[in-house]
Amino acid sequence: MNKQLSRRGFIKGGLAGTVAATVLKDTNADAGHHFEAYPNAMGVIVDLTRCVGCRSCEAACNKEQELPAQPEPFDDFNVFDQRLHGQRRRTDETRYTVVNRYEVPGQDHPLFRKQQCNHCNEPACLTSCFVNAYTKTPEGAVIYNSKVCVGCRTCMIACPFYVPTFKYSSAFKPKIMKCVFCYDTRLKEGKPPACVEACPQEALTFGKRDDMLDVGHQRIRMNPGKYVEHIYGEHEAGGTSWMYLSPVPFDKVGLDTDVPQEPILNYVTGFLAIVPMVLTIWPALFTGFHLLATRKDRIEELENDDKQEA
């Protein structure tokens, strides 16, 4: 926890410094610092071998988060055939989680995958937000404060999982809508999110993230051949609170396997590191150039002065 804070704090401090045009003395203090998540962060492991696509999680989420009614009942399974722009259903301002069906060749029955916010250890939405609207709570949830949001939607660009959605339909009260791990209503009190509680198959297993990793690895180890030997989310985007176990390669069930194995933040630190450099070196450099470039004029001026004095 301290490590994490110190790393984020370092970058914040660094940039806040640049705004005040102060010199950052120790630019490399935390470079190479290995990031560790909140030790007691909770997590969920989604086991795709268990999910049967009953949509109970969708129904539970809809009621728990008081989201608007959906056009179809939650026991209508034709929704799995819906396509928009050739894409399966996705989360939006009216639903924080959806389940999709994937027919994977070689599997005797279709696979289903639930999607929701993965609650990254070092969330891209949080680190890309210029008004600090996001918070990663020690319980593991990534929550959002609509009171300070400007609506720039950089978080939607930055999220490698396409999670934050925007209430485009509102002109006066738009905001980002996304799964919050039932933080306010459940997680804070140590209870599992509504979707987990609703899952009949226990395809969603809830516990401390560290323990969930153990559970995941144990399932892989105990059931040779049943799972792909990787937990999606253990390292993706620097590690996420929600993780996936799958019997087939993850890209077959719509998970992006190009998501980097490190926090998205790492992709901008290179640029952020040059900021203090530019701020300190440029003034001296260009003032120097100016003096060099105009030295002839200056010499002439001096000579003129001498002549006048003489």
Next chain:
Amino acid sequence: MQTGKRITQTAWTLGFLGLGITLLAPANVPAMSGEDAPEVIEIDSLSKLYGPVTFDHGAHVAMATCADCHHHTTGTGTADPSCARCHDGKEEAESVSCSDCHAAEPFNDEGLKRMENHELFHMDKPGLKGAYHLNCITCHQEIGGATGCQDCHTMTEAGEKRFNTGKHAPEGYTPGAAHQDSGKH
């Protein structure tokens, strides 16, 4: 809420009373058999969104071995090599009731504590609801049995409300007409 759960839990345990009675027999009595159990068991521990399930134990005894569902607890041997490592399955366990091992609330404080205990082999034990469904549906999928939610239990009024179906279906909804291309623009 809490007491309600406790009541259903108790009711459920009572439902398995028949099984419980057999446990009063001395522990060294070898394997029990399917006939020892009641023919029909009412499973109502989760009857909130769905009504209770009438489980025809007798019919299932004819199709499966005890160990298929009860792991090693019935003393009839165990097929699962993972169980066999510690439990030879020759001895009856103290309880064969699902709810005695599988917690109704697997993710409460106690459940989370248990998962922290890394020395515990059973750290990844499903809760009661998970245990039922995983057991039933996995097998039903294999043998082509019923897998739909309402094949086994009817939805209650609360369930219809939760799933926006039946009386609580969205206005103007016609079943089977989920748009191919819905959503924005």
Next chain:
Amino acid sequence: MKKFSTSNPAIPIVDLVKPDGSSWTLKEKLWLGLTPQQYKEQFFRNWINWMMVGIFAIGIPIIIQRYIFGLEAVTHASNDYPWGLFLGFGLFGMVPLSASGFMLGTTVEIFGRKDFLPIERLALLNGLLGYFFAVLFLEVDLGMPWRLPYPMFISLGPAAVLFLVAWHVATYLSVQIAELVPAFCEWYGWLKGKRWIKSIVLGLTVSGIILSTLHQGALGALFNYAPAKIHPLWISAEFQWIHFFCSSIFAGLSMVIVSSTLVIWTMQWRVDDRFRDSLDRITLGLGKGCSYAMITYLVIKIIAIAHDQEWAYLLTGWGQYYLLELGVAVVLPMFMFAIGVKNHWVGIVRIAALISAVGIIWNRLNTSMIAYNWKLYPEIPHWKEVWICITLYSLYFLTYRFILYRLPIVYEWKGEK
């Protein structure tokens, strides 16, 4: 205008006092020394103004619609494509084209190249307006435009690249306003202000370089947030900010060439001999700068491909599109600049500048919209989104022209300085 300036020797206004010794009033200066009747006459004789009226007639209701019914009513912005033309064109396109201010500020004030002095103010104005309108585009796009000052004062997220952009664009806007204060002071007749700015011009210019380097680069670094969403050819973790910064150099210079060309073609009455006589020489000088910046850009683009091991992508359809962009928007104008400069062909340099200015917008749209979500599906902007862009760009054009008509930008003030 030509008609009136031949009949009335007092116009165009270049001095605080009329030939008869009395002072121009502010109102007269705003009316360009014409009577309202004359002003109306010249305004409606111009077909461009009629076109503007048409654009606004449709554009303004659409903008109102956007503010009443939300972005959904006028754009195809979605959860998969959060950013559309307003940012792709208005922010990511306008800002590099506005790099002219700091480029010529540096050339003239830092390197002491007084030979570029006649075009310095045009470059500064081009920069200021480009930034100002980029902010306007942002105000149309933001979900909660009334919260624009939040990142500055209310809730700070200083670890974000956008935080840097916000602060730097805001401070740079003030720097650019300050740099143009002298022109306004001369025209308005408030010389104290001008003298004070003169004393800090070096400081202003240097801060201009710092802020420009950082936020031009920062706009590129913003895309580093989406390493897995943008086609690898358009994103390079290590080089993205350098690509954006380096391309803004020739983008800014090209834009000054384009805008000075329009001035010399359509505003002969407004320019003075100094501007008129030096423009060809200056255009060639700027063209030379462009060709150098472009070769540098081309080299680092290729280095990025080599560094990220992306050669195989060049053989795909995306790769061919990428090569088309590089070929048409960079290599072609680069050779045109080089040939034009070598043979003193001003015309070809001007055409090259137009290609490279449009090419930069193309590149920014490619990065922010076309290569973005390349694994999903392409999104075509709503026609209203396009129309709002055209409307705002027309407003930019009108403001630009309004100032050029009046302030001493492309002519030297004859009065007290």
